[in-house]
Amino acid sequence: MICVSISGQTASQILEELNHVSMAEIRLDLLNLSDNEIMEVFEAHPNLIATYRPGRVTEIERTRQLKLALKHGATWIDIELEAPTDWKKEMIMFASKLGKKVIISTHNFEKTPTTDELLSLVEVMQKEGADLVKLACLADSAAACARLLSLYERYKNILVIGMGPHGSITRIAAPFLGAPFTFAAGTAGKTAPGQFTFSEMQRAIQLINHGE
């Protein structure tokens, strides 16, 4: 499944885009949605991730908006491995009471760590109670991609992404190796380096499925 990562749009543009996709990530930190618009967007589609990366607003406000999204239909929230443990526990508890799922994610915009480091990151995120572990690392070589993709042999419920131009293969391979979905850019543009557009990703998946 392709998950379109939505940023930089108005609520009505988002609602229009949601008509054409089976899954989307709503990057609340890269949008300017009012409470009413958050409710409207999350109520409009059955398979949305609510993501609000830290730094733009207070932690109280970020938490409030993530909880609002969950109460109004988000299927998933994405929380950062680096966030305080108590906050992660609070969000996991809140989501699970509503029957919603939690992605614990970590990003490394500089490099792909060693295999041992990757394994221990996955294990920590699993232990913390992630329904899905997401690891996105800048991949600067074929070896880095191979290292990232090798994690699929060991673990279920993971999504491993190689960011940057060298990491593209990992984005296409992900759903074929066990990831529940892979990210593509929304119509307003990429939310991470190396993302394909939705139609490019659709085409790549079709090519592999049909062996064309």
Ligand SMILES: O=C1C[C@@](O)(C(=O)O)C[C@@H](O)[C@@H]1O
């Ligand atoms: O964590 C991820 C993955 C991502 O960083 C990517 O590389 O496609 C894009 C982010 O919006 C999302 O939250």
